[in-house]
Amino acid sequence: MRSVIAYILLAAIMLPTLSPWGTIAYFKLNREYIAKVLCENRKRPELHCDGKCYLAKKLKQQKEKQDKETSEKVHNTPVIQLFTPQRYTYNFEPETVEFREPVRFFHQLLFYSAPIGKLLRPPRR
Secondary structure, eight states: OOHHHHHHHHHHHHHHHHHHHHHHHHHHHHHHIIIIOOOOTTOOOGGOOTHHHHHHHHHHHHHHHHHHHHHHHHHHSSSOOOOOOOOOOHHHHHHOOOOSSSSOOOOOOOOOOOOHHHSSSSOOO
């Protein structure tokens, strides 16, 4: 079930990139109809256009539509401000600290002595 959902999502993501191929496939399948009915140069057969003008016009329309959608997305994207304006001033100079009483540090070293005598005895039978 997950793989089916993954394939559907993949197809949905790739669909906009494959739209020009759909237009080209439609042109290839309906070339005769486009050449006879939709071609701008159908009355001038000496140009051998055969509907290529219609294909070029459709591809140009798709590209303009895609560019317009992209520019709208760019304009509507919120701007994330990475740097904040300087509101605070920082002083990194060291300050001297004076203690009223002398500071006493006490450190006691405790040596660990493992019970080696108990560990290294042979086992009893």
